[in-house]
């Protein structure tokens with residue numbers, strides 16, 4: 178049976194277009210709301226099928242609602258992705274060339290860092306090395322604020338990391354651009370920026386912090402799932418996604 182796009186799907190897509198990223202709980206609430214408004218059937222476990230129906234119609238327009246994990250809290254998020262442009266050029270309607278260059282170089286620093294973070298001083302220092310057009314420090318600060326507001330990067334205690342939206346949307350670009358540097362998480366196989374690393378020099382696997390929490394939960398003595406060496410890092414507390422904790 179061909180899956181038809183109904184009014185509930187259209188309403189969901191409209192909200193997705195204006196919000197651009199939402200967590201699983203928000204997506205579930207929106208799904209319920211759209212079905213209620215248009216008196217469509219709503220099965221709590223059918224959100225991904227509902228989204229697949231929308232995605233089938235979005236495909237000819239090179240768009241997709243993509244699901245991915247937040248490196249911060251381990252929750253699932255949904256992002257409306259433009260697949261026609263795979264790198265930061267997708268942002269060229271909102272950002273000038275030198276602003277995009279600053280963003281690219283910020284991504285360089287974050288991807289090549291140990292912990293997926295870069296301090297603001299290091300980013301501001303590259304502002305006057307831009308080849309397109311140099312930025313003053315104050316201008317660079319404004320660009321960074323906008324990138325945070327537009328949900329491309331996160332800022333915490335003077336450090337920047339790539340946002341969930343950015344990682345979900347730009348994963349293919351990051352994998353291609355940083356083929357030699359970027360590693361995937363040993364547990365979930367998505368690219369790993371903010372993560373823990375196995376100390377053993379012959380191993381060195383990476384695991385996202387939330388994946389560490391989930392994997393080692395309840396284990397008395399944590400060992401690397403690849404080389405079996407003792408896992409020396411602090412195990413973060415496992416946080417159950419809100420959508421699951423409600424029931």
Ligand SMILES: [Zn+2]
Nearest residue numbers: 362365385388
């Ligand atoms: Zn992971």
Ligand SMILES: [Zn+2]
Nearest residue numbers: 375380401404
């Ligand atoms: Zn190891």
